[in-house]
Amino acid sequence: MSDGGIMKRRFIGLTVGRLLFALVAIVIITACGFIVGQAYLEIAVSALSIIVLMYLIEGKWAGCVCGIVFCVLYSIVCYSKGFYGLTVFHVFVALPMYVVSLYTWIKNRHGDTVAVRRLSLKKLALVVAAAAAGFGCAYLILSAAGSSNAIFDALTLSLATFGTLLLSLRYVEQWYFNLASNTTVLILWAVAAAADVSNLGFVIATAIFVASNVMALVEWIRMERAQRNG
Numbered sequence: 001m002s003d004g005g006i007m008k009r010r011f012i013g014l015t016v017g018r019l020l021f022a023l024v025a026i027v028i029i030t031a032c033g034f035i036v037g038q039a040y041l042e043i044a045v046s047a048l049s050i051i052v053l054m055y056l057i058e059g060k061w062a063g064c065v066c067g068i069v070f071c072v073l074y075s076i077v078c079y080s081k082g083f084y085g086l087t088v089f090h091v092f093v094a095l096p097m098y099v100v101s102l103y104t105w106i107k108n109r110h111g112d113t114v115a116v117r118r119l120s121l122k123k124l125a126l127v128v129a130a131a132a133a134g135f136g137c138a139y140l141i142l143s144a145a146g147s148s149n150a151i152f153d154a155l156t157l158s159l160a161t162f163g164t165l166l167l168s169l170r171y172v173e174q175w176y177f178n179l180a181s182n183t184t185v186l187i188l189w190a191v192a193a194a195a196d197v198s199n200l201g202f203v204i205a206t207a208i209f210v211a212s213n214v215m216a217l218v219e220w221i222r223m224e225r226a227q228r229n230g
Helices: 003-008 016-035 040-057 062-081 084-107 121-145 150-168 174-195 197-229
Strands: none
Touching: 016 040, 016 197, 040 062, 040 197, 062 084, 084 150, 121 150, 150 174, 174 197
């Protein structure tokens, strides 16, 4: 069997290639966390985020299950850091949306993966407009609530909300929103790391997440084309 064939073999629902990517990423995140004195919970949450994303990339509903656990733990971390927008998002948006996604993904399957679809340009334009309006509302609310990073917090909240909504509806375009959202989160954690080096682990984890979002976008476009032509 060729090396390419070996890398595409599956173990615990993931291709060997993505499983190796996840293991390397987790080792890097864990090592960095210990070096900078990051709390054990924060290291565990960062590692779990990689696992969640790998299953979502593969279109497996196990990613939704792991996502539910991740939302609970990450919201605790974000609240302790004063990132109220992220806290609100993970408790009141991401958590219930992952529960909904678990149902919709199991119900709408294509073989052993989720049935993927695309937004029309008209619908995509409406979603972008709604996300912009959501940003404005979130900024006003978070500013009044005393968020430490109201602009980035509101932007992240809006992008992540619509990304998670599209996730539950199985749209490829979720990855554009999630990529933009995680890029914003990366800036948030970079600012936090500049003030407290123990946050460096989240910077590295989010950077890996951004790179993985690109991988996910490419894979879901491929999946959608293959399912449509299959």
